[in-house]
Amino acid sequence: MISDVNKALVPYASGVAVAVLWLAFAIPMIKKRLTTGKLPPKTSVLLDLPLPIAGPILNLLVYFADIRKNDHKKRLGEVMRIPYVTSTAIVIVSPEGVKTGLTCRHDGKKVLSSHHVETIRAMWGPKALSNLAGSEHTRVKKLLHPAINAKTLAIYVSHLKEASKTWIEHVVDPNLGQPVKVYEPVRRFMMDTTLRLMLGLGKDAPKVANQVAQLLVQVWDSTFAPPFNIPGTNFHRGKRARAALLPIIRVLKKLKAKQESIKDPLDLAKCESMSYTLAFLKECLRVYSPVLNFPRTITTTFEASGYVLPKGYTYLYYPPAVQRHSVEDPDKIIPEKYDDPTCPLNRPYGFTPFAGGEYQCLGERFAEMEICILLRHLVRDFTWTHAAADPRIWYGDGAPLFMRFTDGLPLVFAKA
Secondary structure, three states, X not given: OHHHHXXXXXXXXXXXXXXXXXXXXXXXXXXXXXXXXXXXXXXXXXXXXXXXXXXXXXXXXXXXXXXXXXXXXXXXXXXXXXXXXXXXXXXEOOHHHHHHHHHOEEOOEEOEEEOOOHHXXXXXXXXXXXXXXXXXXXXXXXXXXXXXXXXXXHHHHHHHHHHHHHHHHHHHHHHOOOEEEOHHHHHHHHHHHHHHHHOOOOOOOHHHHHHHHHHHHHHHHOOOOOOOOOOOOHHXXXXXXXXXXXXXXXXXXXXXXXXXXXXXXXXXHHHHOOHHHHHHHHHHHHHOOOEOOEEEEEOOOEEEOOEEEOOOOEEEEOHHHHHHHOOOXXXXXXXXXXXXXXXXXXXXXXXXXXXXXXXXXXXXXXXXXXXXXXXXXXXXXXXXXXXXXXXXXXXXXXXXXXXXXOOOOEEEEEEO
């Protein structure tokens, strides 16, 4: 009889033990939340609940429901809490918020630190520039700067011109009048050209350049994929690509000796004087931002716009959101706005597709020059139309960070 009663009570005792354990974690979390101060509004009532186990699960559900919605400013204002996988992030959608994210400072005080995403560390390595901070970040950036200074860029111009012509001969000319998917060829061209010029892979090593470019595409695609190292996933493919890429990089010094001498380079000043083309490029980056957000970790509690941003939260800054909300007709491409000094985009931290301050992208001028030279040949020699009535754009693999065209961006070219 007694043993039967004991057996009957076991499930109840186990349930009580679990409930007590859960409350032991929940009560301090709830108490801390009640004493934190006024937190920013959140995109869902289910978000950021101070509940063990249940809170992260609800965050994840809200995250997947909210993954395509990146514009809550009209409803919530500039400061808000949004889902960040199983946790919660705080966003300030303003130039000041971008400045805080880039400088890691608010009112002159350091309040943020680098937020190390596991997939970035796994794909690019712990010593990659994106994973460094402080004095080590500054030291490595100074070492890399000679590869993209004005003197070096001037040498690249003629090579970029020839590379653009070659790309057109292989991709555009054979397909005149019929649809050709240009998304992957353009992306491969950008990587291939960078490898040949900046890493010393000359015309004597086309197979190596192509192989490295393919591997880099795989590594890039897996950078923000879910970190599940399972065969068939983007993360697994990226890990394999990284393993295959490292031995190739070690032989680049030997290949550099075979690089052809650069003769009669075009004037860099002419490339940088393409003001309208550069303004058009800026508008494309503003309307169709290739990257949506960047994470930081709040290391010191601070206030912004009347809200408390507590220590320990993830801080996200969204340059594309700032760049959209600061202009009228945000979906229209209007290059002339960059000639207007009163336009918010021309103010500090108003337009930051290549980041800024200490974290300014080293390759900005090279990337602009590369695409301007390619565009010059395409615009001057060809006309083109979309083969698809509505090109499909997709952001990411479970994380809306990188943009791609899911249909390959099919275009139909014709001689001008």
